[in-house]
Amino acid sequence: MYSEKVLDHFRNPRNVGKIENPDGVGKVGNPVCGDVMVMYLKIKEDVIEDARFETFGCGAAIATSSMATELIKGKTIEEARQISNNAVAEALDGLPPVKMHCSVLAEEGIKAAIEDYLQKKKEQ
Amino acid sequence: MIYLDYNATTPCDKRVVEAMLPFFQEKFGNPSSLYYLGQEAKNAIEETRERIARFIGARKEEIIFTSGGTEANNLAIRGTIEALKKKGNHLITSSIEHHSVLKVFQSLEKEGFEVTYLPVNDAGQLDPDTLQKSIRPSTILISIMQANNETGVIEPIKELASLAQTKGIVFHTDAVQTMGKIPIKVKDLGVSLLSASAHKFYGPKGIGFLYLRKGTPLSPQIRGGEHERRKRAGTENVPAIVGMGKATEIAAGEMEAETKKVETLRNTLEEGLLSTIPEIEVVSQKAPRLFNTSLILVKDVEGESMLLNLDFEGIEVSSGSACTSGSLEPSHVLLACGYPHEIAHGSIRFSLGKFNTAEEINQVLEVFPKIVEKLRKISPFGKSEVH
Numbered sequence: 001m002y003s004e005k006v007l008d009h010f011r012n013p014r015n016v017g018k019i020e021n022p023d024g025v026g027k028v029g030n031p032v033c034g035d036v037m038v039m040y041l042k043i044k045e046d047v048i049e050d051a052r053f054e055t056f057g058c059g060a061a062i063a064t065s066s067m068a069t070e071l072i073k074g075k076t077i078e079e080a081r082q083i084s085n086n087a088v089a090e091a092l093d094g095l096p097p098v099k100m101h102c103s104v105l106a107e108e109g110i111k112a113a114i115e116d117y118l119q120k121k122k123e124q
Numbered sequence: 125m126i127y128l129d130y131n132a133t134t135p136c137d138k139r140v141v142e143a144m145l146p147f148f149q150e151k152f153g154n155p156s157s158l159y160y161l162g163q164e165a166k167n168a169i170e171e172t173r174e175r176i177a178r179f180i181g182a183r184k185e186e187i188i189f190t191s192g193g194t195e196a197n198n199l200a201i202r203g204t205i206e207a208l209k210k211k212g213n214h215l216i217t218s219s220i221e222h223h224s225v226l227k228v229f230q231s232l233e234k235e236g237f238e239v240t241y242l243p244v245n246d247a248g249q250l251d252p253d254t255l256q257k258s259i260r261p262s263t264i265l266i267s268i269m270q271a272n273n274e275t276g277v278i279e280p281i282k283e284l285a286s287l288a289q290t291k292g293i294v295f296h297t298d299a300v301q302t303m304g305k306i307p308i309k310v311k312d313l314g315v316s317l318l319s320a321s322a323h324k325f326y327g328p329k330g331i332g333f334l335y336l337r338k339g340t341p342l343s344p345q346i347r348g349g350e351h352e353r354r355k356r357a358g359t360e361n362v363p364a365i366v367g368m369g370k371a372t373e374i375a376a377g378e379m380e381a382e383t384k385k386v387e388t389l390r391n392t393l394e395e396g397l398l399s400t401i402p403e404i405e406v407v408s409q410k411a412p413r414l415f416n417t418s419l420i421l422v423k424d425v426e427g428e429s430m431l432l433n434l435d436f437e438g439i440e441v442s443s444g445s446a447c448t449s450g451s452l453e454p455s456h457v458l459l460a461c462g463y464p465h466e467i468a469h470g471s472i473r474f475s476l477g478k479f480n481t482a483e484e485i486n487q488v489l490e491v492f493p494k495i496v497e498k499l500r501k502i503s504p505f506g507k508s509e510v511h
């Protein structure tokens with residue numbers, strides 16, 4: 001039921017783990033099935049230098065988290081904020097319809113981490 | 125491939141397939157036809173009826189062939205209610221039934237019946253006292269499964285059914301997970317109705333039966349010809365019925381030896397997993413359980429991700445995680461046992477059968493701990509900083 005790309009990112013997820021002293025952290029939960037994702041960002045001059053994740057969830061949740069980190073690395077925060085869950089799913093050659101909601105976790109994870117970064121920046 | 129999902133379905137025994145083959149092309153007659161070919165088929169299905177009846181301690185005319193366990197459950201419940209609805213409108217079942225029972229009761233609720241869903245304790249067992257308290261003068265049917273497909277827990281059907289019997293209430297049990305696995309004697313259990321399915325005990329898919337105790341009222345749900353003593357119309361699935369007969373014959377002869385073998389493998393698996401993987405739990409380990417089933421809860425890891433990783437290694441199992449369910453709801457059985465959603469999320473079910481070997485179990489013990497370790501590394505849980 002999953003595409004080759006989904007299986008690949010699930011089997012060998014890229015950028016797993018935490019970042020020491022991250023510039024932004026986003027923790028989001030999936031209200032549909034109860035899964036959780038944490039996104040960590042290293043940001044320099046509004047450009048995402050590094051992105052890592054930790055996910056508790058299904059194959060699609062892990063694969064979309066992995067793909068999301070790949071997509072945002074090197075992007076400005078403005079560009080990263082534009083990435084939709086559909087874009088993440090498309091980059092993985094699609095998801096089964098019942099699994100589309102899992103990609104929302106990835107989109108929201110990115111947005112929450114950037115929000116956190118902007119918040120911290122304001123406070124400084 | 126290492127198949128460990130026998131509670132979902134089993135491969136056909138070779139002898140079952142051999143017994144079925146002549147009934148496709150040579151002995152293809154319609155059992156309702158009066159000439160030789162028809163009577164040959166008729167005799168074959170009657171032989172199966174006899175064999176199944178003997179196996180469960182029933183009479184031949186008390187066995188109704190159906191298209192499987194789901195139809196048998198639907199027929200038992202809807203058929204009884206249609207026949208008895210003038211006597212009352214209260215029904216009792218449990219919160220851990222298979223969907224082929226639960227969904228029928230849910231639809232009956234919409235039609236105006238009152239349904240009590242009995243709770244279970246944290247080991248997944250029903251309490252006869254709770255049933256006793258739920259019985260009302262208007263209760264017309266009680267339906268409780270004999271063993272649960274997810275946990276393997278065996279319910280005290282004899283005690284439960286005797287409560288129904290003293291009040292003259294029809295008692296149905298879904299024996300889909302027990303038929304061919306443990307000895308069943310309907311008189312001893314005291315049930316009026318019992319459902320079973322052939323593909324759970326090395327028979328073909330698409331065939332099952334309903335035991336209907338003589339004198340128990342039942343309205344047919346499929347109408348047409350005079351088949352099955354007018355309780356279930358439709359030309360009999362002769363090859364499948366013959367296959368189910370053969371599977372029953374094999375079970376009668378070999379069940380005991382297999383039970384010992386499979387139980388040993390299951391216990392080796394559980395002990396191995398418990399000793400190598402931290403923070404896991406075997407559900408209902410202390411309760412009376414089917415010898416082949418092991419439902420494991422792995423903390424901080426989601427079930428589908430374990431299932432897929434096992435599949436990469438050629439090991440086939442199932443999970444009660446919300447992510448695997450299609451409806452995105454976690455196992456209703458684990459929730460009924462009082463486990464929270466997050467814990468139910470990390471469930472993985474191993475169900476073994478007679479074709480499994482010690483090498484296969486060793487292989488699982490080799491790879492599964494590594495899979496859990498890998499997934500725990502990806503998980504944000506179990507690491508104090510983020511909680």
Ligand code: FES
Binds near residue numbers: 060102
């Ligand atoms: S995260 Fe639960 S279904 Fe994908």
